[in-house]
Amino acid sequence: MFAFDFTLTYDKISLLFALNVAILGLAGIIASLKYMDIYDxxxxxxxxxxxIVFIVSMLLIPGVRDWFTFLFLWEIMTLSSYLLIVYDYPEEKAKNAAWKYFVTMHLFDTSPLILAIVIYYAVTGTFNFVSFADYRDVIVLLMFIGFAAKAGLFPLHFWLPDAHPAAPSPVSALMSGAMVELGLYGSIRILQAVNWSVSPWIVNLILVMAVLSMLAAIFSYGIQDDVKSLFAWSTIDNMGWLYLLVVAGLLGASGVEKGISYYVLAHGLAKGAAFMTTGALLYVFGTRSLSKMKGMINADQLTAGLMIASIFALEGVPPFNFFLNKLNVIKTLLTVNTTLAYFVAIEWVIAFILFLRVIHKYILVPDEHPRAMRKTALNIAFSVILLLVLSLVSQFIANYIWVRW
Structure with a gap:
């Protein structure tokens, strides 16, 4: 008989992850009401x-306290997201992206998690979240591989730049702003079970994958013409930032769980706003190509303004609170490895410069006048503005929950 107790319990960590899902889910539903008109x-x-199934599964995952139910909800999340990626089935790219996602998730995500949970059950005699020591590195490694695949960490990132752009933009916002972050949530829970203690080679493995994720994004930003691919690579970049916080925790830094939770909320809101803006661009111009929207501010000032604001929020420009979260990563890394802290700071500056180039090259071009097919849908604009406003106060929201819960 299976030894597990199905309960839903939301502590301060899981509540911040679930809140991120809830906000993005609401914004995604609102934006979809008009956005879906582009499909003929x-x-x-x-x-x-x-x-709805996709959103609910992501809301429930942070609340469960046993790996059996966790894996069941995880698979529901995976299958529903697959169906949403392939939604635009007449488009060959969507079908190919969905197939790549489906195969990758079951080879590198679900399969390692199943094997890890089987070993975990054999060791502990329960599926419940409990501490354990036997086969520690094996279980942690298998779970890390599974969660890293979902998070899009290098080299398991190859599905993400295709799958996220293929989905409808509100879904892309949820995938990039909420789903991949749940890989971080799973990583936190398994590391809590081993008291944030693993062999040094696992720490080094996570470190290398995180750094390579950030480097891969930096080298990819400048060659993107698809606006959704541009923001998909930003997701890979930010997963590198988050997993460096995990590394800091494994090296003994304090406050890492709080830092990750705060970062997830701030990143989710900013990334959601960015992808919702790509939905507005698709709705107005009928294309994802930046070169075909060159000079977009001359055709649609509202959407262009939302695009600029979303980029600033995503790159951590004050007064958006993501600035404080990125600053906290550097501050935390300084306590364990100054070289890593300097690397992250330099990468932040380079990424910001590359995104400023996007604003200059594609948005603020006075002599270009792209053709707008229609005006910005107010519900899409409202969703973006809602997320941007919350991005201004995300630190206060997170602080309130962390202190009060």
Missing amino acids: FKPKIPYYPTL
């Missing part, structure tokens, strides 16, 4: 029911 085929997949 008869859908094979019921969009809203599938979207």
Whole structure:
């Protein structure tokens, strides 16, 4: 008989992860009401029911306290996200991206998690979240591989730049702003079970994958023409930042769980705003190509303004609170490895410069006048503005929950 107790319990960590999902889910539903008009085929997949299942599964995952239910909800999240990626089935790129995602998730995500949970059950006699010591490195490594694949950490990132752009933009916002972060949540829970103590080679493995994720993003930013691919690479970049916080925790830094939770909320809001803005661009201009929207501010000032604001929020420009979260990563790394702290600071500056180039090259071009197919949908604009406003106060929200819960 299985030894597990299904309960939903939200502590301060899981509540911040779930809050991020809830906000993005609400914004995604609101944005979808008009955005879905861009699809002119008869859908094979019921969009809203599938979207609701996707959101609910992500809301429940942080609340469970046993790996059996966790894995069940994890698979529901994976399957529903797969269906949403392939929603635009007449588009060959969507079908290919969805297939790559489906295969990758079951080879490198679900399979390692299943094997890890089987060993975990054999060692502990329960599926419940409990501390353990036997086969510590084996279980942690397998779970790390599974969660890193979902988070899009290098070299398991290869599915992400195709899958996130293929999905409808509100879904892209949820995938990049909420789903991949749940890989971090799973990593926190398994590391709590071993008291944040693993062999040095695992720490070095996570460190190398995180750094390579950030470098891969830096080298990819400048060659992106697809606006959704641009923000997808930013997700890979930020996963590197978050897993460096994990490394800091494994090296003995304090306050890492708080730092990750705060970062997840701030990143989720900013990334959600960015992808919702790509939805506005698609709705107005009918393309994802930045070169075809060159000089967009001359055709649609509102959408162009939202794009600039979303980039500033995502790159941690004050007064957006993501600045404080990125600063905290550097501050935390300084306590364990100054070289890493300097690397992250320099990478932050380079990424910001590359995104400023996007603003200059594609948005603020006075002599270009792209053709707008329609005006910005107010519900899409509202979703972006809502997320941007919350990005200004995310630190206060997180502080209130962390102190009060």
